[in-house]
Amino acid sequence: MSIRVIIADDESLMRSGLRLLLGAADDIDIIAEAAHGAEAIELSRELSPDIILMDIRMPVMDGLEATRTLMAQASHPEVLILTAFGTDEFVLQALRSGAAGYILKDTPPDELIHAVRAAANGTRTLSPSAIDSLLGGATTSATEAGRFGPTGAGALQNSSGPDPLEPLTSREREIAEAVAKGLTNAQVARALFVSTATVKTHLARIFYKFDVSTRVQLALLVNERR
Incomplete structure (x- = not known):
C-alpha cells in the first residue's frame, strides 16, 4: 500500500x-x-x-x-x-x-x-545537523545549570559526573553514539558490519536500560558525557 x-x-x-x-x-x-x-x-x-x-x-x-x-x-x-x-x-x-x-x-x-x-x-x-543544533542547545543549558546550580530533577549532569553510558556493553555504546550522531539503523549496521536487525535489537535494549522511547532522548543522554 x-x-x-x-x-x-x-x-x-x-x-x-x-x-x-x-x-x-x-x-x-x-x-x-x-x-x-x-x-x-x-x-x-x-x-x-x-x-x-x-x-x-x-x-x-x-x-x-x-x-x-x-x-x-x-x-x-x-x-x-x-x-x-x-x-x-x-x-x-x-x-x-x-x-x-x-x-x-x-x-x-x-x-x-x-x-x-x-x-x-x-x-x-x-537530520544530523538538526540533532547537532538540538544537542548544542542542551550543552548550553547544561553549562548554565552548572554555573547557577541545578534547575530541577531533569538537569543534565556535568562533565565531571558519572558516565551516563556506563550501563551499556561496548557494542551498545557504539550504537548509542552512532545514533546520537544522526545515523539511521541501516547506516549504523553498515558502519559496524552487522545486520539492521541486530542494530534494532541492541537499540531496544538501550532504550529499555535508559527508560527512553526516542532517538532524540537517547542523543541528549549521550551528549551528557561530552
Missing part, C-alpha cells in the same frame, strides 16, 4: 521538485499540495493523508501552528517538518508540537525518502 503524502510549502518550485522526487518512489503517492498551513489542514481533513511534509515559514499559517492544530485532532496524519532552518528553537518547537521528524532541505534525496517511510511507520527522524 502506498504512503499518501501532502506537500505543504509556499514555494511552488519546491513543491514541484518534491513531487518529482518523492513520486519516483514506488511506495509514495503525492495526493495534494498546499501553499500554507491552513490549506494543509483543510486538505488533510478532506483527503486523510498518511504524511504531511510541512515547511515551517509559510503565509497565513506557519508549519508549527499547523502541526499543533493537526495533532490536537482525534485522527491526524504524521507531520514531517522539511525546512531550511535547523536552529534548536525550531527543532524543539517542532518536536513539542508532535512532529514525526525534522529534516533540512539540503538532505540527500534517498534520506528524505527514508524519512517519509520512517514517519509512516511511526519512527521519528532528525
